[in-house]
Amino acid sequence: MSRPAMSDKALDKLQRDTFGYFLKETNPANGLVPDNTRADAPCSITAVGLALAAYAVGAERGFIARTEAIRRTLTTLRFFRDSPQSEEPDATGYKGFYYHFLDMHSGQRTWKSELSTIDTTFLLAGALLAATYFDRETKEEREIRAVADALYRRADWQWAQNGALKVTHGWKPEGGFLKYRWEGYNEALLLYVLGLGSPTHPLPTESYTAWAKSYRWKKLYGHEFLYAGPLFVHQLSHVWIDFRGIQDDFMRERGIDYFENSRRATYVQQAYASRNPKKFKGYSESCWGITASDGPGPATRKVDGVERRFYDYRARSIPYGPDDGTIAPWAAVASLPFAPEIVLPALQHFNESFPEMTSKYGFKCSFNPTFADGKRSTRGWISQGYYGLDQGPIVLMIENYRSGFVWRLMRQCPYIVRGLRRAGFTNGWLDSHE
Known part of the structure; x- marks a missing residue:
């Protein structure tokens, strides 16, 4: 028996409402986007990269005028071009990379956050998408292309290797490189593709080979796939790259592609x-929809005779x-x-059974029906915040589903x-690309 599905009209409203996060929460003076809607939240550079892509989608869909999308994009790119790049602890970035969290007004590093290789990856991906979309021969659109290109060329991926093949998670001025590597x-996956594609400081092909050697292939609930527990792992690189029909050495040996792998991971979540x-x-x-999300904890309490531990923001994972x-609705949408x-x-x-999950920017981050405090609600806990990391994939993956727009760009x-x-991908659209 088939279950009722969300209509095209409702999907359009969800995409438009979610886009409102970037439209209304962004600082118009510098283009910085808050990590979330809580008071005094810092900028997340991943959210900025997602915003840059969302502006292109918004212009294409008519959610925003092209001229306004250009203005917002230029403001953002100019800020990152001109902001301080140095070893100083209050800079915005260093070696072409940027700190994970920035002050929403000054743009300086905040929360003693790391110079993040992965978050810079998503920022640069948004810049490159903007450079591809804004292709007209006007002064403003030429500047978008030039600045985005300069930002990408500045990132020193070889420095980020810190003498080994795999890329480090990041660096801090107080203690140097973080001990973890990707x-x-x-x-x-997107990080290595961008690092390998650099015309100035490219990663060696051996770095991708070393990364892929650490893969784990598993069989869960009847599905064989390249394993990762949180669902976002199977989604975030796919926001940007169309992996349908293209394969690296690992996927050629398995007889599938990364798109099919993410399809299987989605079914594993449902199972x-x-x-x-x-x-x-x-x-x-x-x-x-079990993934990185806000949560009701930290707390431990007894529910129906069972003592349960609840977490705050955490990369939730299945089945271990x-x-x-x-549950994070954004994970299902993506x-x-x-x-x-x-x-x-x-x-x-979600719409029918948990209508309180929807507000001004579409689906809220997450909810937990098990965590009921017996006072405010018997329906459980609902996140009060929206997160840029959630909002972006909703806008962009709805668009990829509807038109393939981001992938085509x-x-x-x-x-x-x-x-x-350089990572060894062949077949599909890549073979026919000029």
Whole structure:
């Protein structure tokens, strides 16, 4: 029996409302976007990269005038071009990379955050998409292309290796490079593609080979796939790159591509929620989405005779945990291109069964039906904040599902093409690309 699915009209409203986060929360003076809607939240540079891509989608969809999208894009790119790049602890960036969190007004590093290689990756991806979209021969659009190109060329990927093959997570002026490196299948797929595509400080091809050697292939609930527990891992690189039909050495050996891998990961999520091994409230074949999200914790409390531990913001993961019953609707939306046949019914279920989950910017970050305090609500906990990291994939993956717009743009980016080829990708659209 088929379940009711979200209509095209409702999907359009969700995309438009979610776009409002970038329209209304961004600082118009510098283009910085807050990490979330809580008071005094800093800028997240990942949210900025997603905003740059969202402006292009918004202009194409008529959510925003092209002239306004140009103004916002130029303001943002000029800020990152002109902001301080140095070893000083209050700079905005260093070696072409940027600090994870910045003050929303001054743009200086805040929270003693790290110079983040992965968050800079998403920022640069947004800049490259803007450079591809704004292709007209006007003064403003030429400047967008020039500044985006300069930002990308400035990133020193070889420095970020710190003497080894795999790229470090980042660097801090107080202590140098972080001890962790990007390994195991994760969102750094895009990082390695951008690093390999650089015309100025490219990663060696051996870095990608070393990264792929740390992959784990698993079989869960009847699906064999390249494993990662949080669903966002299977989505964030796909926001930008069309992996349909193209394969690296690892995927050629397995006989699938990364797109199919993400489709399987989406079905694994649904299967886990349907089986609901930890007996959380709400989990079902139409209610799933376990990923990085806000949460009701930290707290420990007894629910229906079972002592449960709840977390705050955490990268939730299945089937091995952590999992505390928190569901993130954005995680389901971001799988829309992979498996619309199970995503659209899930979105309709959220709308019908949890209408309080929707507010001015579309779906709220997350909710937890198991965490009921007995005072304010018997319906459980609902996040009060919106996060830029959630909002961006909703806007962009709805668009990829509807038109493939972001994917088409990024297929035209020569740096993406070069990075994919140097990583060993062949077949599909890549072989026919000039």
